[in-house]
Amino acid sequence: MDSMKKGWFSELNDLWPGVSLSLEVKEILHTETSRFQNIMVVDTKSHGRALILDGIIQCTQNDEFSYQEMISFLPLCCHPNPRKVLIVGGGDGGVAREVVKHPSVEQVELVEIDEAVISASKRHLPDMAVGFANPKLTVSIEDGFKFMSRRTGEFDVIITDSSDPVGPAVSLFERKYFELMRDALSPGGIVCSQGGTPWANLSSVAETMKICQQVFPVAAFGYTSVPTYPTGQIGFIMGSINKATEFNEPVRVFSEDELDNMKLRYYSPEVHRAAFALPRFAKKALYG
Amino acid sequence: MDSMKKGWFSELNDLWPGVSLSLEVKEILHTETSRFQNIMVVDTKSHGRALILDGIIQCTQNDEFSYQEMISFLPLCCHPNPRKVLIVGGGDGGVAREVVKHPSVEQVELVEIDEAVISASKRHLPDMAVGFANPKLTVSIEDGFKFMSRRTGEFDVIITDSSDPVGPAVSLFERKYFELMRDALSPGGIVCSQGGTPWANLSSVAETMKICQQVFPVAAFGYTSVPTYPTGQIGFIMGSINKATEFNEPVRVFSEDELDNMKLRYYSPEVHRAAFALPRFAKKALYG
Numbered sequence: 111m112d113s114m115k116k117g118w119f120s121e122l123n124d125l126w127p128g129v130s131l132s133l134e135v136k137e138i139l140h141t142e143t144s145r146f147q148n149i150m151v152v153d154t155k156s157h158g159r160a161l162i163l164d165g166i167i168q169c170t171q172n173d174e175f176s177y178q179e180m181i182s183f184l185p186l187c188c189h190p191n192p193r194k195v196l197i198v199g200g201g202d203g204g205v206a207r208e209v210v211k212h213p214s215v216e217q218v219e220l221v222e223i224d225e226a227v228i229s230a231s232k233r234h235l236p237d238m239a240v241g242f243a244n245p246k247l248t249v250s251i252e253d254g255f256k257f258m259s260r261r262t263g264e265f266d267v268i269i270t271d272s273s274d275p276v277g278p279a280v281s282l283f284e285r286k287y288f289e290l291m292r293d294a295l296s297p298g299g300i301v302c303s304q305g306g307t308p309w310a311n312l313s314s315v316a317e318t319m320k321i322c323q324q325v326f327p328v329a330a331f332g333y334t335s336v337p338t339y340p341t342g343q344i345g346f347i348m349g350s351i352n353k354a355t356e357f358n359e360p361v362r363v364f365s366e367d368e369l370d371n372m373k374l375r376y377y378s379p380e381v382h383r384a385a386f387a388l389p390r391f392a393k394k395a396l397y398g
Numbered sequence: 399m400d401s402m403k404k405g406w407f408s409e410l411n412d413l414w415p416g417v418s419l420s421l422e423v424k425e426i427l428h429t430e431t432s433r434f435q436n437i438m439v440v441d442t443k444s445h446g447r448a449l450i451l452d453g454i455i456q457c458t459q460n461d462e463f464s465y466q467e468m469i470s471f472l473p474l475c476c477h478p479n480p481r482k483v484l485i486v487g488g489g490d491g492g493v494a495r496e497v498v499k500h501p502s503v504e505q506v507e508l509v510e511i512d513e514a515v516i517s518a519s520k521r522h523l524p525d526m527a528v529g530f531a532n533p534k535l536t537v538s539i540e541d542g543f544k545f546m547s548r549r550t551g552e553f554d555v556i557i558t559d560s561s562d563p564v565g566p567a568v569s570l571f572e573r574k575y576f577e578l579m580r581d582a583l584s585p586g587g588i589v590c591s592q593g594g595t596p597w598a599n600l601s602s603v604a605e606t607m608k609i610c611q612q613v614f615p616v617a618a619f620g621y622t623s624v625p626t627y628p629t630g631q632i633g634f635i636m637g638s639i640n641k642a643t644e645f646n647e648p649v650r651v652f653s654e655d656e657l658d659n660m661k662l663r664y665y666s667p668e669v670h671r672a673a674f675a676l677p678r679f680a681k682k683a684l685y686g
Contacts, residue, residue: 343630
């Protein structure tokens with residue numbers, strides 16, 4: 111099976127062998143090899159534009175809202191007053207777009223290792239790159255791991271919107287990174303990291319979850335549905351240094367009107383609560 | 399893109415244009431064209447054996463448990479005492495395997511239009527076809543629609559485990575079918591039908607949901623994650639003739655020990671409750 115043939119892009123990766131999602135492509139809008147990875151933006155027949163890094167679909171216009179809303183609002187709504195937020199990765203701008211919607215948020219820093227992803231997004235993915243236009247946001251081009259090691263006691267929420275644990279994001283799944291995040295949090299702070307899917311990579315998800323459980327007094331695994339991700343879903347590994355945090359019960363409960371005003375299409379308090387109800391096989395593997 | 403090439407099976411269908419899931423195939427175990435459809439069983443590299451009808455994946459050994467458990471236990475656990483159950487479709491035997499686990503269930507009828515599916519399953523999918531060996535089960539080979547029109551006031555739960563609304567299953571999404579199901583229920587009875595996914599077919603899902611809402615005093619849409627189905631999930635359209643039914647709160651709450659004894663790997667009371675928490679875009683479309 112080839113990754114680009116007869117007008118279809120096929121996602122092939124050793125992280126999920128033997129299975130592949132393909133999208134019919136109308137036009138290849140962008141392709142380059144940056145210092146860190148291969149970057150491609152394509153216009154698909156059915157899913158709008160798609161950002162593809164090293165052959166793995168990062169987001170499509172049609173379903174990205176689920177991921178961006180959930181990785182942002184799950185941690186934000188578990189914090190009583192998230193004023194200062196750090197986004198690690200998130201070079202497409204979609205998470206920044208969501209985070210600034212939360213009324214408590216005053217200041218957002220985003221650290222992306224690969225400036226070329228931001229440029230490609232600004233040029234080809236305006237629905238997501240709109241996040242970069244917000245005055246609350248400051249962008250640094252740097253390795254997230256290194257950035258984190260210089261900052262302490264600062265952030266109310268840290269969101270790691272990374273690619274998978276191959277290529278430039280490997281260090282963001284290590285114990286040391288979780289320790290650095292813990293130390294970079296302000297009192298009561300919360301972290302939320304892209305955490306893979308129990309359906310495809312249960313043992314590596316469980317390994318990262320174990321690290322989070324050992325580094326933070328409270329940890330949880332939530333997930334959301336994203337049709338164009340492998341297995342159709344993606345999980346979030348979350349930790350809090352506030353022992354009283356109950357991840358499955360938001361402390362900030364938005365009304366329907368507030369959700370409408372923020373143009374949220376996926377997240378709601380009931381969706382928040384449901385995100386932590388894991389299938390038995392996953393619950394046993396992740397919570398023991 | 400071809401549906402079988404270089405050792406990969408690709409699912410291509412007009413119900414979800416522009417996107418295709420492919421599975422690497424080790425061996426084609428069975429292929430025939432019955433009176434109703436094309437039937438194929440393949441052994442895949444990563445997902446065990448897969449049953450494919452008219453080019454659409456019906457189930458794979460690795461993730462079928464989610465679908466079979468949820469389409470069975472969601473309606474069964476909303477009924478206080480489900481003794482007599484009807485399964486429409488379900489020719490692989492997986493739903494029967496799950497339904498008979500429920501301790502209240504005394505008698506199960508299964509009506510499958512295509513005997514060749516049952517034969518192929520018995521020959522190649524023993525993990526699912528084991529459902530046919532249970533003495534509580536009676537099998538009829540007949541069109542489910544016709545079968546239903548002869549039966550009234552009999553069943554506590556009716557589960558429609560059909561293929562998608564193309565081919566032999568079209569009539570199982572019509573208003574008349576929902577009316578026939580309603581009339582075939584005993585007092586307080588509940589129906590649960592395979593209902594597609596809001597991500598791929600929102601308008602047709604909403605249409606079937608509207609029929610269910612008009613035919614039954616209480617209706618709800620739940621869903622579960624199935625990685626090898628289009629969009630990685632599948633929904634269930636449920637109706638009850640008992641006005642007091644609250645689908646998101648099981649009336650039969652099994653303990654962890656009971657769930658273990660029934661070998662349930664997906665379903666739990668908390669997963670049950672979460673299955674009805676719909677993303678905002680879907681909730682608005684299905685409940686208005």
